[in-house]
Amino acid sequence: MTATGASRMIQDRALRPTAKGLPEHIRLNNRILVLQLLYRAGLQSRADLARETGLTRVTISDLISELMGENLVIELGQRQESRPGKPATLLDINRVAFQIVTLDLSGHTRLRGAVLSLDGAVLSSSGLELSGARGEAAFNKVAELLSQVIASATAPILGVGIGSPGIVDRAGVVRNAPNLGWRDEPLQTRLQDITGLPVRVVNDANAAVLAEHSFGGADHDLLLVKVGHGVGAGLLIGSRAILGERFAAGEIGHVVVGTDDGPLCACGKSGCLEAWLSVPRLTSAIQAATAAAANAADAELATHQILTEAGRRLGIILAPIVGALNLLEIVLSGPPELLDGPLSTATTQTILSRTMATETGDLTLRMTEQGQDIVLRGAAVMVLSAQLGVS
Amino acid sequence: MTATGASRMIQDRALRPTAKGLPEHIRLNNRILVLQLLYRAGLQSRADLARETGLTRVTISDLISELMGENLVIELGQRQESRPGKPATLLDINRVAFQIVTLDLSGHTRLRGAVLSLDGAVLSSSGLELSGARGEAAFNKVAELLSQVIASATAPILGVGIGSPGIVDRAGVVRNAPNLGWRDEPLQTRLQDITGLPVRVVNDANAAVLAEHSFGGADHDLLLVKVGHGVGAGLLIGSRAILGERFAAGEIGHVVVGTDDGPLCACGKSGCLEAWLSVPRLTSAIQAATAAAANAADAELATHQILTEAGRRLGIILAPIVGALNLLEIVLSGPPELLDGPLSTATTQTILSRTMATETGDLTLRMTEQGQDIVLRGAAVMVLSAQLGVS
């Protein structure tokens, strides 16, 4: 028995198509490929792009002229380098021709908004107090802030990106967001209708992990744990976000930690991660310990213990996840004065001691480099990805 | 500020291309699409396929004639149904023209091999005692069994699929398999050179989860826990296998369970999942308890307790994973007399009680329906997927 002419290796590229292919899909594919290269590296000639993509100079020229027609790409004069041959014309994404508007709805009391450049830099930002608004009132606050931010843009807007707390489905419907009092709120569609702009709504932790991935540079699988009023996570595997069957992936706040009970949680269970790790719980525990302490050294010690125990609890939850997914990179987002120190040290230690060292030896756990704007920037990544295929 | 002509929604289909697109890729895409439909549903006419795919009858006809030329598709006479119009010519994958050869190397003492039809049915099987062979000797045993099985095929062989324990990379190199004494063993390449057939080597648990996905029917994200001499898992998200950064995804056997210590594990830590749940540990614990019991009822009770506690420990490990990935379907593979009963009941209970009920309420945990042949059938899925793009 021998191999047959019928058998042909199917490359990874084409596995499991779910839709028919048409010539124009090739064009779109290559268009995105070119935009992606220009977006990441910038300042390349048509010939450079041809070499990198494997497409011919002819095809690249054609694509570029299309992109220049849309004002997405511009020529930036000739390369100065002294080489034989006709000098190359340098190209780049037209980074000032468009701007991106994003909102971060994850603050417990305050909504934030910003205008960003295509590079993800925050050009201007503003905010609006939620003042306890819920349901339709909260929606109106969001719409109000959005129109403010849109008005402050100084270039055509590529799209609007929004990071919302709670469970958000692929269509941008907020299935459930207790803080804002939303159930099945079709935020994306409604705001799209109001503004006439393309809008993308995603979960805040998912936006955050996208920001970390795109602007942090590393091409690893990534888990981002966002600690705030609650605890949530965003997960990126193979450069794509994991949403979960019911769009609730990353909702680890109410998973029970360990086998020795723990503090009572608002959800009714004991020992939930959120009951150990949320910002309100940590600050109040530290405050209480400090108040009860005899002196500054005691207070310091008690604080250290509280943070270490919280970090250990986080590590206990993360260890099975790290093992099951063979993760090598975990990022924390939240108040650095709480997370960056004993807490993160304890988390790393705990994960390493509870998993197989040979597989997780080079695990990295660190604070995000995106700071407070992480959700705003992640929402911008969503827009870039949706509108241009770039990230 | 308004939306611009430049912005265009990029559909999910084309997100993040990593390679250039060419006209022939369209053809491959559509070819796979057609094969997939025929493989799954079977017995359709060209016109049916055109309607389902959205391609025209002309294009379908052309594709079908290509596939018939390769003997992959055959005509099966005309549809008998009484309808107006010219009767349809029914088509199907030529399910008897090719066979698949697969090996399961995950048995602790015995290698298994089989010839399967394109449908994944086991046509014949054989085995070979490992007799403690390790390293090159183990490789020779594998090669010997493989040539036996290949010789017993009765039709051209589409390809060879192999499920191996240990850590297997994307190129089919067994990075580390302690049981077989392999380190960086390029199994796929070597066997491909020997046999002249396309060979695919994957981790046994990953093969198993593919089998469960393809033949189990459900289109959910899936976690399969394989309990044997060790404990491993295979994970499928969005119909694609998760391998992990170092190809060690699913290696949860040596993750520590709970915060109350536990049995000492061979790896040096205390309370590893494998130290609670592996088949040798369960059987010996049950044997000991039975021997020590005063009567049959006591023995029964002790056995029940041992299995319940093991199931609870599995649940403790799985709860964070289920929460983080928002999984709804977990499958157990292994000796049903151990797993199917108190153990799986306790696991389900534990997961539900340790996660947020609203998100995991409709969690399913069940035994596999694939039985002993799960790895053999999963390896066949790999071959189908690699050679035809079908699964």
Next chain:
DNA sequence: CATGTTTGTTAGTAAACCTTACGAACGGAA
């Protein structure tokens, strides 16, 4: 028996890529 319907094929068109060829612009050598 005529009509309408469905199937599968033939002929010609549009879109996307490719190959081949060429002018333009530069550095370096005769």
Next chain:
DNA sequence: TTCCGTTCGTAAGGTTTACTAACAAACATG
């Protein structure tokens, strides 16, 4: 200075793919 090789970008023509339009074959029905 002049010539030559190199590199860049563009032009012209060919190939592959899928599409539209049209048609013959085969059937059910009034």
